[in-house]
Amino acid sequence: MSKPKNVVYEAANYCIYCGGTEPPLTDEHIVPFSLGGRLIFPKASCVACQKVTRGFNEAIARSMYGRMRIRLNVPTRKPKERPTELSILAIRRDGTEREVMVPAELYPRCYTVFKFKRAGILSDKYPATFDRELRNSSEDMAELVKQGYVQPDEDIGIIEHVRVDAFCEQLAQIGHAHTVAMMGMDSFEPLLPPLILGNDKRYFQLIGGVSKEEAVNTGATVDFINHQGTYFVGCRVGLPDFGWNFPTYQIICGRFADKDAMEAAAAKLKAAADKLKLIDGDEELEGFRIDMAPAE
Numbered sequence: 001m002s003k004p005k006n007v008v009y010e011a012a013n014y015c016i017y018c019g020g021t022e023p024p025l026t027d028e029h030i031v032p033f034s035l036g037g038r039l040i041f042p043k044a045s046c047v048a049c050q051k052v053t054r055g056f057n058e059a060i061a062r063s064m065y066g067r068m069r070i071r072l073n074v075p076t077r078k079p080k081e082r083p084t085e086l087s088i089l090a091i092r093r094d095g096t097e098r099e100v101m102v103p104a105e106l107y108p109r110c111y112t113v114f115k116f117k118r119a120g121i122l123s124d125k126y127p128a129t130f131d132r133e134l135r136n137s138s139e140d141m142a143e144l145v146k147q148g149y150v151q152p153d154e155d156i157g158i159i160e161h162v163r164v165d166a167f168c169e170q171l172a173q174i175g176h177a178h179t180v181a182m183m184g185m186d187s188f189e190p191l192l193p194p195l196i197l198g199n200d201k202r203y204f205q206l207i208g209g210v211s212k213e214e215a216v217n218t219g220a221t222v223d224f225i226n227h228q229g230t231y232f233v234g235c236r237v238g239l240p241d242f243g244w245n246f247p248t249y250q251i252i253c254g255r256f257a258d259k260d261a262m263e264a265a266a267a268k269l270k271a272a273a274d275k276l277k278l279i280d281g282d283e284e285l286e287g288f289r290i291d292m293a294p295a296e
């Protein structure tokens with residue numbers, strides 16, 4: 001397998017979360033490296049904001065999906081520290097349980113995905129609920145019995161730290177960083193920084209899902225959305241799959257003053273996309289694809 005390339009945007013030279021310009025400014029991965037992201041936005045975060053974003057980055061990459069990343073050998077910065085064994089619980093009929101260490105490659109594929117309704121700002125009411133689905137592989141479970149790690153009359157328990165708040169913050173960061181990298185922060189009124197920095201917990205106002213017809217594969221598609229006369233910029237995101245596809249998420253990143261402002265931003269976006277194509281030549285971007293959908 002060839003090593004995926006990084007794609008580097010033009011440096012921001014300001015913090016895309018708080019607007020600060022005090023050095024040092026650090027490079028941002030638009031999709032975290034831990035989730036396979038290869039798009040880099042140089043000099044785009046101040047130290048204080050990086051502390052905040054690192055919190056939810058780690059909650060997702062380590063606590064929530066860490067075991068899956070090990071199981072599927074998703075890239076890590078510290079390959080030598082990656083464990084070769086992971087623990088599961090074998091649960092007996094009487095409810096007692098025992099911890100069993102299994103080789104990482106035999107750890108059963110199993111993870112939670114969230115399914116969101118349309119973002120509140122586009123549906124005029126705050127979505128009251130979301131769905132949570134556990135995806136797991138019965139073949140992997142059967143293999144553990146076959147190889148004697150678990151007895152046929154035992155159930156298998158998996159330890160997972162599910163965090164919908166961190167997951168939404170992570171999506172908000174991807175949407176915001178991607179949109180700002182492509183169009184600059186002065187093209188639109190950014191809506192996501194309070195959510196990313198933990199000052200607004202109404203996640204589902206701006207983070208939502210789309211219908212099956214609007215789903216995208218792995219990648220980010222920038223959308224210009226006209227909702228009842230207000231123009232928004234959104235980002236549909238397909239996360240790299242861990243064996244099963246994630247649903248497509250739609251993140252509402254910002255609002256335009258008027259149609260002219262939206263059209264000016266669309267021109268900037270097109271110029272940025274053309275530049276990225278130049279960087280990448282004719283080869284397909286591995287890991288993340290750039291796309292655009294115009295407003296109706």
Ligand SMILES: [Zn+2]
Pocket residue numbers: 015016017018019020045046047048049050
């Ligand atoms: Zn900052």
